[in-house]
Amino acid sequence: MRKPFVLATAGLLSTGLLAMGAHRLLARVPAAPTASRSAPSPLTAPAVKVTRDGVSLAFDLTLTPRPLEAEQGSPLQAVARVALTDARTGEPLAGRRPLAWMRLRPQGEPAPDDAACKARVRTYLGGLLSAQADVDFNAYWFLTLNHDQTVSVINPQIAFDRTKLQHLVSVGGGAADWALLPDRSALYVTVPSQDTVSVVDTQRFVVTRPLRVGRNPGRIALSPDGLTAWVSNDGDGTVSVIDTPGHAVRDPVDVGPGPHAFGFSDSGRTAWVSARDATALTALDVTSGQMLGQVEVGVGVTALAWSDVARALFAARPGAHEVVVVDAARREVSRRIPVKGGLDALRFDNTGRWAFLVHQDTSTVDILDAASGQVAHTLTGFSAPDSVVFTDAFAYVRNTTDSRVTLVELKTLESNGSTPSQVRITMGQRPAAEARELGRSDPIAPLPEGNGVIAAGNADRALFLYQEGMMAPRGTHLNYGREPRAVKVLDRSLREVEPGVFTARGSVRENGTYDVQVLLDNPRVVACLEWTVGQVPLDASFAKTLPLKLTPEFDAKRTYAPEETVPLRFRLEPTAGTGTPPVAPEEIRVLLFRTPGTWQVRTEPRRVADSVFEVDFRPPSPGQYKFVVGVEGRGLDLGRLPTSTLGVSSPLAAALTSESTP
Incomplete structure (x- = not known):
């Protein structure tokens, strides 16, 4: 790995x-070089x-x-x-x-x-x-889409006695869905309340701009080449297309009342769009955006999936209890496959042969064989499943009323007449249904190595790292009090080209x-x-110097008492010779956390004098605590400035310790 x-x-x-x-x-x-617009x-x-x-x-x-x-x-x-x-x-x-x-x-x-x-x-x-x-050529982060309008950037490479939260990005509103560009340069996040898509720079982990799209944007999908992003404007019956190289938004396309789903055929040259309240699928040229035609399938399509094995587009119609198979070349319906109702997810495995149909209401999963166009298996024993993702070896089905994830071994799907192999792995303590909201995006992400996943524990407010072949997660990463509704892996390590x-x-x-x-x-x-x-250039080297100097004005060697509120004063001023302007309180983030443990507080300090700030520290129990300051807008993420360790014990214990000291 x-x-x-x-x-x-x-x-x-x-x-x-x-x-x-x-x-x-x-x-x-x-x-x-002379002034030129060429690369x-x-x-x-x-x-x-x-x-x-x-x-x-x-x-x-x-x-x-x-x-x-x-x-x-x-x-x-x-x-x-x-x-x-x-x-x-x-x-x-x-x-x-x-x-x-x-x-x-x-x-x-x-x-x-x-x-x-x-x-x-x-x-x-x-x-x-x-x-x-x-220079580290092995950079590797977990990204979580949170309930509180933020994206967490968690670095699992950091040793365990430090906070692993490297960045916290505010996306400007409640997030609905997200997409990571294939070159890993930017993350798109749809923000329905603002009618925008936030562009997150994944080098600096800041929102560089909001892109104005249609009303109430929901799902977002990338074309296979990553050059366009397709946004479902659920509030006005249109779809917005973003040209990703320049983050430019095209004029919206009217496709009918949403929400919408997306699929891509012809090696990604054709985009298919469904509208839940419309009767037809719309085919659009990915490059030009020109409408190529429509196929009447009936109202109520909620999901689209393309299969290279069948060379066809599959459309889920839960209300009609069927999956419609569309011949993309002829642009006509070739087959209608009856299935159970309550179809919550339709997705093909990496081979494009096996489609998993997830039924939350009946707690079952149908497995459709695209080669034959028939349901090959019906699996039971789930607990209100709602989503599925794949590695090469397994399908991972998330159960919402059980903290276990069900793994279905894909190679056993070939066996005629026998039940495919399943195993259930406990991921955390609380089921996802106990969270505020389940979200629309994948709560499980495959690891780039292909032999495991990282799973979002919504209600546990944590991530669980699982490696195939084990009977329990091999690691847990806290999300610092936030509910992770979805998770992605941002991998910048060496890749075989x-x-x-x-x-x-x-x-x-x-x-x-x-x-x-x-x-x-x-x-x-x-x-x-x-x-x-x-x-x-020399100016890049100068920028390596920390622009701000942090000087604690509290006694880090003092023993603090539980449940006692103590102001921690510190000086944060521009480093001499850098020409950095003074910092404002709203730019500063202070993190106080117990190690080991889950208690943590993130806050903005108050100004008490020029370049002098203060936060209140109220530790809940005895232990060791960390004081960390970051100014992300100045390139000072949490951990770059010096940190302080604070000891907390009961007054009696502190007195005994003092008396026993020679």
């Missing part, structure tokens, strides 16, 4: 050999190569010059490329999962030897905020010589290389 779940990978280092690799200097910094040319150089333990490894880094419209101080974007081949045969080593980091070597420090390199990789795997790489070739994006802020560490899982190898960067 990739880095967030490979703390145990530190054990690889005991048998992995260290390779101190070749050296590579980039060419001189090119002359400043800047990338800066690259031949790869560094090294061979260890029968593995030939090549590493190179491509920098993209900063666009003219970029803000002063912005870093350069970089793409790392790692190529792995068998040293003897030259064949690519496909299917591996390498990890890579870059650390800027301080001036005068010698290149690390084998032991130092080994220790550095072990430190990165430990997940401490104080030991982060300058062709056999044996892996790439990932990162940001580079500073020129100099970098130590590059690459950890390979199979065979077990750690290769340490050197790469020198010389094209980063």
Whole structure:
């Protein structure tokens, strides 16, 4: 598995050999480009190569010059490329999962030897905020769509004694649905109360703009190529189409009273749109938005799904107790398949053959074989199921009145006359039905490795990490008091783009010589290389300096009492020489939390003097607490500024401790 779940990978280092690799200097910094609207040319150089333990490894880094419209101080974007081949045969080593980091070597420090390199990789795997790489090509976050108009960004790579909540993004209103662009550059969130789609920048984790769409936007779907996003405007019978490269909204298309559902055929060239109160499906050209035709299927379509196996579009009509099969090429109905009523979800597995029909009212799941056009299995024993997602091996069905998730083994669907294999895994303590609202988006997301999922525990206000083959979740991540209605995985780690070739994006802020560490899982190898960067503008390096200085004015060594309210005063002022303006109270977020434990408070401080602020601390019980300050708008996420540890014990215990101290 990739880095967030490979703390145990530190054990690889005991048998992995260290390779101190070749050296590579980039060419001189090119002359400043002339003003032009054309895309800047990338800066690259031949790869560094090294061979260890029968593995030939090549590493190179491509920098993209900063666009003219970029803000002063912005870093350069970089793409790392790692190529792995068998040293003897030259064949690519496909299917591996390498990890890579870059650390800027301080001036005068010698290149690390084998032991130092080994220790550095072990430190990165430990997940401490104080030991982060300058460039991390293994970034991996869980995103949750919450009940309180926010999106949580949880970093599972951070060690357990720190808060894992890296960002909290306010989307401007109650969220209905969301979609992550395939290049992972932005997240779209529909906000019905504002008639907008919020665009969340997934580099900075801020809303960059609201896109005005139709009335009461609900579901949102991406075309297979990711170049367009389709928004159901439930309040006015239209669909808005967003051209994702420029976040530009086209004129709305009238398709009939919503809510609407979407499906895509012809390798994503044709979009199909249903309207629940209309009798026809509408086919639209994805590129031009031109209407191609309509197919009469009857009123009440609630879901659409395309099957490559059947080369047909499947439409769910719960009220008519049927699934309508549409020949997309001829644009006509080819079959009507009778099914149970109360159809709450229709979705195909990754092969496009097996469609799962989820019936919440009857607590059953029908499995339709697209090859034959018939229901092949009817499964029972569910508890008001409402959604299904897939890995290559299993279907995951969420039960809403039971805290268990039902796994259906897909390979057992082929067995004629026998019941497919099922297993139920408990995810948390409370069923989803006890939450405020279940939401419309998927509450379970497959992990990129394909062998597990992350599941949102709505009522438990937590996430549960499950790996296939286990009988219980292997980990729990708190959502800090918020109900996660949906979950996604934002994965920026190295991905295989062709056999044996892996790439990932990162940001580079500073020129100099970098130590590059690459950890390979199979065979077990750690290769340490050197790469020198010389094209980063100086203002980007200056921006690395923290713009604000935090000075606690409370006594962190004092022992505090439970249930006692104490003001914690601190000074937060611009760092000398940075030219940073003073910070306002509304920009600051203070996090107080108990470790270990679930108690936490997030608040905005009050101003008591210029650059001096205060919050009230009222710990509920004895223990150890953390004081963390963040100013996200200034690039200071929680954890970047120094933190304080506060001890809390009963007055009697504190007195006894004081008396026993010599």
